[in-house]
Amino acid sequence: DAGVIQSPRHEVTEMGQEVTLRCKPISGHDYLFWYRQTMMRGLELLIYFNNNVPIDDSGMPEDRFSAKMPNASFSTLKIQPSEPRDSAVYFCASTRNPGTSSYEQYFGPGTRLTVT
Amino acid sequence: GDSVTQMEGPVTLSEEAFLTINCTYTATGYPSLFWYVQYPGEGLQLLLKATKADDKGSNKGFEATYRKETTSFHLEKGSVQVSDSAVYFCALSTMNTGFQKLVFGTGTRLLVSP
Numbered sequence: 001d002a003g004v005i006q007s008p009r010h011e012v013t014e015m016g017q018e019v020t021l022r023c024k025p026i027s028g029h030d031y032l033f034w035y036r037q038t039m040m041r042g043l044e045l046l047i048y049f050n051n052n053v054p055i056d057d058s059g060m061p062e063d064r065f066s067a068k069m070p071n072a073s074f075s076t077l078k079i080q081p082s083e084p085r086d087s088a089v090y091f092c093a094s095t096r097n098p099g100t101s102s103y104e105q106y107f108g109p110g111t112r113l114t115v116t
Numbered sequence: 117g118d119s120v121t122q123m124e125g126p127v128t129l130s131e132e133a134f135l136t137i138n139c140t141y142t143a144t145g146y147p148s149l150f151w152y153v154q155y156p157g158e159g160l161q162l163l164l165k166a167t168k169a170d171d172k173g174s175n176k177g178f179e180a181t182y183r184k185e186t187t188s189f190h191l192e193k194g195s196v197q198v199s200d201s202a203v204y205f206c207a208l209s210t211m212n213t214g215f216q217k218l219v220f221g222t223g224t225r226l227l228v229s230p
Binding site for chain 1: 150157158159160161162165205209217218220221222223
């Protein structure tokens with residue numbers, strides 16, 4: 001399996017521009033997660049989906065952030081308009097729920113976003 | 117709410133030294149515990165896990181024992197290598213009602229020199 005795929009790997013944009021990050025989960029996984037990693041706040045869960053439906057978006061920082069999962073093999077995280085404080089590494093992860101709490105999440109390589 | 121506390125880094129060691137990275141947790145339920153590792157430029161990957169008290173998770177020479185009485189899950193390795201240089205995350209998950217998300221610690225950077 002190819003693992004979780006994210007694109008782009010690096011994104012540099014100017015403040016005020018729209019940014020779209022993309023993720024392809026592992027085939028057969030029914031849960032997808034978006035995380036943000038910064039030096040100050042560590043690894044934060046932004047939102048997660050089950051069977052393409054958003055379940056918990058309490059970690060989304062503000063209305064400028066939105067996420068969609070139009071089908072089982074694709075998800076996007078959009079920031080509009082972007083701000084310098086959005087600069088971070090954004091990870092996508094997926095898993096198949098085994099019905100216990102000992103499941104493993106599989107992470108993509110991340111997108112490093114820099115907003116100038 | 118549930119939380120994980122890890123020792124501050126970086127931890128700097130010479131090759132073949134003994135490693136301990138401390139992790140303690142607070143949880144309302146009965147959590148499963150994990151160590152994830154992040155190598156430079158990569159995403160996190162599961163290193164080991166334990167699902168009940170006194171369980172020992174192990175992988176690649178790393179070990180951690182689930183200690184319910186001290187709410188701890190310390191990571192150890194007897195002899196580190198340069199290739200172990202990475203950021204290590206302790207995490208927990210609980211199964212209260214249905215699916216439960218992972219809660220991560222802040223991560224501890226390990227630097228191993230030759």
